Amino acid sequence: MQKSVLIVEDEFLIAMDLARMIEGDGWKVIGPVPSVPAALRLLQDELPTVAMLDVNLGGEVVTPVAEKLRAHNIPFAIASAYDKPENVGGAILAGVPNVGKPTNERRLLETLRLLTGSEAPR
Template identity: 35%
Template sequence: MTRSVLIAEDELIVALDLEAIVEEAGFEVAQTCESLSCTQEALDHGMPACAILDVRLVDGEVYPAADRLNAAGVPIIFHSGHADEAQLRDRYPEAQFCPKPSSPWSLRDALQRAMTQKRAE
């Protein structure tokens, strides 16, 4: 089983921080995308074990990619300052939420839970 994490984040500094957190937690960054189109293209090439998604990307909202991940059973961690958590919970009840800014510890904990969830399936 892959331990790869897809990151969809359009803020460079935040993306670099997320990459470091993923790697420090012992996982591999599959790809980091700043746009929905890049995220969709990455999914065309294969599903990651987990995804960390910002809601607003440079070319639109991440929902089409989140829908694909959700349908494939890939655990999702939404990491956004612009998300309505109640709406996201309705649409993606299995997803986790780490609002921006989140501590590295809460993101690492979310990653561990997501990977444990993936192994249990």
């Protein structure tokens, strides 16, 4: 079964770059979506293996999406320039892996593998 990643990112070019790196490694991308309502709608139809979230989505925080993912035991990471994302998005983001923004492909893919307990392709 192909592993899937929900991408929640409001900056179009960053979202496309994340999707390109993730798909290039054989993952299925769900989204990307630019807002909390769009992400929650997607989660009604399909649950991903893992998610990559931006913290600040055009003035709204990603917290409701993180809460929904946690309720379904879906691991997630964030892609943020914030040093302490929990100061913006609340306690649910404390200790969550942050690949940074911008990120690089190696860091992104290592984080996804860490969250899913999978190994790098050979």
